[in-house]
Amino acid sequence: MSKHLRHMAGMSLGTLFSRVTGFVKWAFMGAVLGFTPIADAYNLAHILPTMIYELILGGILSAVFIPVVVEQLSSQDKEQAWRNISQIFNAALIALGVTTLICWIGSPLLVYLQTLKAGPEIRQQVLFFFIFFVPQIFLYGLSALAGGILNARDRFMVVAFAPVVNNIIAIATLAAYRWVPGFGVVGLALGTTMGVLAQALVQYPSLKKAGWQYHFSINFKHPAVIKIVKLSLPVLAYVILNQINLTVQNNLAINFQGGVSALQYAFAFYVLPHGLFAVSIGTVLLPGLSELAVKKDWPRFAGIVEKGIIWSAIVIIPALVIYLTLSLPIVQVLMQRGRFTLQDTKLMATVLSCYSLGLFSFTIYLFLNRVFYSLQDTITPLALNFIGNASNTIINFALIGLLGIPGLALGHASAYTIIAVISLWLIKKRLPDIRLGHVSRSLIKITAASLLTGAAAFFMNNLWLQQMGPLGLWPKAGILTGFLSFLILLYLAVAKLFGLAEMNEIVLMIKRKITPGNR
Known part of the structure; x- marks a missing residue:
């Protein structure tokens, strides 16, 4: 388990840098674009390549590629295994290239389907x-292929830092x-795609070192x-849903000025802890889970699943x-400047609070999905996803008129x-060795x-609003940094007082990582 903790710490460090720079990016975007119509257009166009990539190949690569790579490298001689992996790699590149070309040709139709209720100007x-962003479909795939191989070879740092x-x-x-005269929207569009290109290419030098x-x-x-x-057919249906x-x-969101941007910005904050x-x-445990599944070592498999849930x-x-308690101060400090107004802050903070109610459920569901995929079970995630998307769509239509x-x-x-909740019930049926009582x-x-900790945060939020x-x-x-630092220390102290064993394990691991001579 110490190997998993070391990998997790290294990947978390890379992810931390990624999220910090991501926050700076979102802050710049808020200040430069605000919740204006051009912000909604930019953000919606930026969503589309990700949607299409996920639809065609993204879910397949993340769900199926790593387990198959691990299986290949575990069960055959390395030369033949890499030949087989190259076959998958090349087939994926062709699929990505064809998809990108089709989307470029069909871009007016694709945009129309996302803006049915929008006016012609925003469309x-x-x-x-979107015309400038279409190549990102291919580039996301290029990045995911490299990342999948590196993750399967326990090379997590490069993927996290990319x-x-x-x-x-x-x-x-x-x-x-x-600030640069003449840069304009063409420069904005091209620069955005160049960033995705760089993210893909920076991973490839490390592939040779990974064998x-x-x-x-x-x-x-x-x-x-x-x-x-x-294995991918159920995943494809999953992604379509x-x-x-x-x-x-x-x-639904495009009918509200700033609606698309508010959801995008708030979601970026929402997924930070996740x-x-x-x-x-999930990324560190998945190759290990896949290997244990091949060996049918179910007690150890169940133990890792328990750890994954508790650590999360x-x-x-x-x-x-x-x-829930400090969304307004957080958004105000990080976003409210330039074209991002107090009204925008209040909307985004409310959206963030609503999102956060499902943060733990979101995390546990996605983690257990990866557990099912490590078992090469793609049907269960598909069924769960159907239930989730049907529920989400019904609730969205019910609440949009009431709450916006x-x-x-x-x-x-x-x-x-x-x-x-359904995922937890199913995984217990599948793996009786999981100790849900312990969890x-x-x-x-x-x-x-x-x-x-939340009670202290609630008091701090009231103080913020008043003073x-x-x-x-x-x-x-x-002041906000001081608030958050105090809350983290308070939480750690209370968790230690309650005797949370997993917290002690993580703290000891961190001490070993940062103490000279113990790395």
Whole structure:
């Protein structure tokens, strides 16, 4: 388990840099674009390549590629294994290239489907940006292929740090758009795509060190390719359901000025704790889970699943409570400047609070999804996703008229809560060795420590609303940093007082990582 902790710490560090630079990017975007129509057009156009990539190949690569790579490298001689992996790699590149070309040709139709209720002006703005963003479909795939191989070979750091390069280029692009005369929307669009290109290319030098042996050969009937395709069919249906739900959300949000941007910005904040820690857990544990599944070592497999749930909860539950109580100060300090107004801050803070209600459910559901995929079970995630998306769509239509944009975030939280509960029930049936009683006792301790921390955060939020209005940005930033530091220390102290064993394990690991001579 110490190996998993070391990998998780290293990946979390890379993810931390990625998220910090990501926050700077979002802050620049808010200041430069605000919640204006051009911001909505840019953000919606930026969503589309990700949607299409996920629809065609993204979910397949993340769900199926790593387990198959691990299986290949575990069960055959390395030379033949790399030949088989190259077949999958080359087939994926062809699929990505064809998809990118088709989307470029069909870009007006694709944009129209996302803007059914929008006016012609914003539709034209979305189309303008999307034409420049279409190559990102291929580039995301290029990045995911490299990342999948590196993760399967336990090379997590490069994959975690790659988005930092993208964020830095995006920040420079936004700064140039704001301050360089003549840079304009063409420069903004090109710079955004250049960032995705850099994120992909920066990973490839590390593949050689990971033992990658590339072979230029293409055979769509190769057994490794056929296996990926068979495993991928349910994943493809899974992703289609996601994209239908997202299309509905985009069309509902586009009716509200700033709606698309509010959801995008708030979601970036919402997934920070998940991306910083929980994704690291899933990525680090997945190759190990796949290997244990091949060996049918179910007791150890179940033990790792238990750890994954508890470690995720240690970070996610207190983060949920802090978002609920301090969303307004957080958004105000990080976003409110330039074209981002107080009204924008209030909307985004409300959306963030609604999203955060489902943060733990979101994290647990996605982690357990990866557990099912490590078992090469793609049917269960598909069924769960159908339930989740159907619930989300129904709730969205019910709440959009009552609550506006925050209703869409609340629909997201409600749907993930439903399918997280079902996922836990199913995984227990699949793996009887999982000790849900042990997990529940740890979750109770984490929740109690988080609620005590939340009480202090609630008091701090009231103090902020009453006293901090006249202060400038930097004093507010300093006070908020002090607030958050105190809350983290309080949470750690209470968790230690409650005797949370997993917390002690993580703290000891961190001490070993930062103490000279113990690395």
